[in-house]
Amino acid sequence: MTTDLRIKDFKRIVFFTGAGLSAESGIPTYRGQGGLWHEYDWETYACQKAFDRDPAAVWKFHNMRRAAVAACAPNQAHLAIARCEALLPDVTVVTQNIDGFHPLVGSRNLFELHGSLWRVRCDTCGAIKDNRDLPFEDLRCGKGWWRPDIVWFGDHLREDVIEGASKAISACDLLVSIGTSGVVYPAAQLPRLAQRAGAVTIEINPEPTPMSDAYEVCLRMGASEAMALLCQGLDV
Ligand code: NAD
DSSP: OOOOOOGGGOSSEEEEEOHHHHHTTTOOOSSSTTOHHHHSOHHHHSBHHHHHHOHHHHHHHHHHHHHHHHTSOOOHHHHHHHHHHHHSSOEEEEEOOOSOHHHHTTOOSEEETTEEEEEEEETTTOOEEEOOOSSOOOOEETTEEEEEEEOOBTOOOOHHHHHHHHHHHHHOSEEEEESOOSOSTTGGGHHHHHHHTTOEEEEEOSSOOTTGGGOSEEEOSOHHHHHHHHTTTSOO
């Protein structure tokens, strides 16, 4: 399916992005063929219990993920999204990705629902800091431990982040969802807010998803190709 909808014709735009956006950069998605959780057990590497048991082992896994992301680069679709924000008055990015590619290419009006691989936080003293060490080895923060500032299995999303994202999505007139399977909750339900508010909704995903019915238009193609189509008329 194609479309004659164009991003330049809307006033308040939200891009809602998932792992499929970064698939064209070479970062594997979690689900589907080659997905990370086929190879690694999240109970050993990606939950608070595992970290409390063995912080060094959990950091070893996350350092490997940092290295994998650092070996890749943002793609044309990340760049097009950042250009839309630079060119248009009201563009917000709500992402489930933790790879940090959106901020890297200049997206500023950004909600990282699941945090970032490139931030660490200490749950003992409450400190949060940006950190791009590769590998990250300075694990102790005073009496506590630095952990990756990402949402692991069983963690709650930050309230201010989910609230900000929900507000932007409820107020948009165009929601473009890119590369998300729509099965990770509560993030997956956010596009419904745009649908209920009467916004135009577009799904970019080569495959149908359990959320496809929330979208008026489904573009069954990769992220870069679809963004090039939707950005026609803009200098991206
Ligand atoms: P997912 O892995 O569940 O689904 C990825 C989706 O992307 C699939 O529906 C797939 O069909 C689609 N896709 C594949 N190639 C595409 C392309 N070229 N263009 C557009 N779409 C494409 O990802 P999700 O829905 O984001 O949920 C997974 C969770 O995994 C999130 O919580 C996220 O934090 C995390 N995750 C993040 C990264 C990252 O930061 N890059 C990578 C893997 C997983």
